[in-house]
Amino acid sequence: MNDKINKxxxxxxxxxxxxxxxxxxxxxIEKVFELIPKDAKVGIGGSMTITNMDIPNLLxxxxxxxxxxxxxxxxxxxxxxxxxxxxxxxxxxxxxxxDGEIVNIDGRGNRVAATIYGPxxxxxxxxxxxxxxxxxxxxxxxxxxxSPQNCxxxxxxxxxxITGKCSYCYPPExxxxxxxxxxxxxxxxxxxxxxxxxELGY
Ligand code: SF4
Numbered sequence: 001m002n003d004k005i006n007k008x009x010x011x012x013x014x015x016x017x018x019x020x021x022x023x024x025x026x027x028x029i030e031k032v033f034e035l036i037p038k039d040a041k042v043g044i045g046g047s048m049t050i051t052n053m054d055i056p057n058l059l060x061x062x063x064x065x066x067x068x069x070x071x072x073x074x075x076x077x078x079x080x081x082x083x084x085x086x087x088x089x090x091x092x093x094x095x096x097x098x099d100g101e102i103v104n105i106d107g108r109g110n111r112v113a114a115t116i117y118g119p120x121x122x123x124x125x126x127x128x129x130x131x132x133x134x135x136x137x138x139x140x141x142x143x144x145x146x147s148p149q150n151c152x153x154x155x156x157x158x159x160x161x162i163t164g165k166c167s168y169c170y171p172p173e174x175x176x177x178x179x180x181x182x183x184x185x186x187x188x189x190x191x192x193x194x195x196x197x198x199e200l201g202y
Contacts, residue, residue, distance in 0.1 A: 004098055005195065008131050011100030012193050015184050019193045025053050028125055028196045035123060035192060036064065036088050043083025043118070044068035045111030048153075049092035049125055049201030080110040089119040092201050093126050094146040095138035096193070102182040103138040105147060107175035116186050123192045127200030139179065147176055149202045 001009075001021065012019040022028045032055060036042060042064050044056055056071045067083040069076050083089065091111055095103040102124065106112045115122050132138040143166035151161035156175060159167035166176070185191035 001197070004131060004133075005128055005197070007098045008096060008100060009195065011098065012096075013100075015100045017100065017102075017185055017191045017193050019195060021195045021197070023197045025196055025198055025200065028194050029053060029055065029058065031194055032090070032123060032125065033058075033062070035121075038063050040087040041065045041067065041082075043086035043089045043114055044071075045083070045089070045091035045114060047090075047092040047111075047125075047201060049127060050090055052201065053125065055090065055125070080108070083110070084114045084118040086119045088121045088123060089114045090123045090125070091115060093124050093130060093193075094142035095130050095132050096126055096195075097132050097135050097138050099135070101135060101138070102193070103135070103142055104180050104182075105139075105142045105176050106178045106180070109178045112178055112180040115182065115191075116180065120188065121190045121192070122185070123194065125194045125196065125200070128195060128197050129199040130201070131195075135181065138181075142179070143176065146202055150175060 009019045020031055042059055056066050056068050060066045067079050067086055069079055093102045094105055104112050132141050148160035148164045151158045156173050158169050158173045
């Protein structure tokens, strides 16, 4: 483990997150399974990290009710609402600073809302590619790495979908409507951060 990862883990701990570190995605998945009871309802926010790790399918096959678009027949709006009242909420992050702060930018806001005031347990699985040196770099990363790729994926006609750089665009197309910095877990919430020593998501 390098100094940057070590520093991030220590600072997450100081901020009362519950951090774990694994070398591989497979080990991280084992930890996720250990943290989530088999009968828990699990809300999952849109996340390439979680999707690429196949966590929604693995949980579903284990018997968990998974509330994520594409993994249930419920209409999208109901999925978002029910996910906010699930037992556990899973997501990744757009960036994590070495200082132990988590940055996310959302369009609809369901993901950030659920991590702030939703299920009592939040689990974020995050590749080390998302660690930044400062809060400023974390926001830059969200706007110049994560959001442009999300715009391409979602077929949004934003400037960043073409240039790969943020031009601070406006509605109706912008997906950057809420920038949330989580300095500490919300009161009463158990917030696990599982850092994986791999490039995961964007
Ligand atoms: S504000 Fe607009 S241009 Fe900037 S990252 Fe968000 S969607 Fe892209």
